[in-house]
Amino acid sequence: DVHSFIYWLETDHTPKPTIQVVHVMIARHSRQGIFAPEVVVVSRQVFASHYINGSLAVSVLFRDRTKSRRYLAYANRLHVDGLNGWLGGLRRLLIERSVRGRGAAALDKQRQRIEAWNRF
Numbered sequence: 296d297v298h299s300f301i302y303w304l305e306t307d308h309t310p311k312p313t314i315q316v317v318h319v320m321i322a323r324h325s326r327q328g329i330f331a332p333e334v335v336v337v338s339r340q341v342f343a344s345h346y347i348n349g350s351l352a353v354s355v356l357f358r359d360r361t362k363s364r365r366y367l368a369y370a371n372r373l374h375v376d377g378l379n380g381w382l383g384g385l386r387r388l389l390i391e392r393s394v395r396g397r398g399a400a401a402l403d404k405q406r407q408r409i410e411a412w413n414r415f
Contacts, residue, residue: 297322301341316342317350333358333365340373348374367409369402 298321306313319338333356340350350373357366 311345313346314342314344315340315347327360332356346376348376350374365409367406 336354352371
């Protein structure tokens with residue numbers, strides 16, 4: 296039971312706006328187990344106009360059936376262009392700070408959405 300789609304987005308938090316095309320695959324599992332994954336989402340970048348050479352993200356929603364709780368695991372790996380050379384270290388430091396700050400806020404926002412959806 297896999298659903299697949301492609302979407303495009305434009306990001307404007309970089310010096311030049313970047314257009315990206317992303318392929319997403321969503322698989323739902325009905326396996327029974329203590330920590331069986333309910334949903335696995337894999338997204339990969341298939342095109343970016345600049346800055347990012349490639350990206351792969353995996354999200355897995357687990358259910359702990361013994362405690363009726365759910366857990367979300369998320370991993371993202373990307374290759375960013377322009378981090379070599381004599382300014383590469385400074386650029387990397389600035390990007391890492393930005394990603395850490397925005398990443399925590401994005402995960403918290405996603406948690407709030409999931410919890411609000413789960414109340415209905």
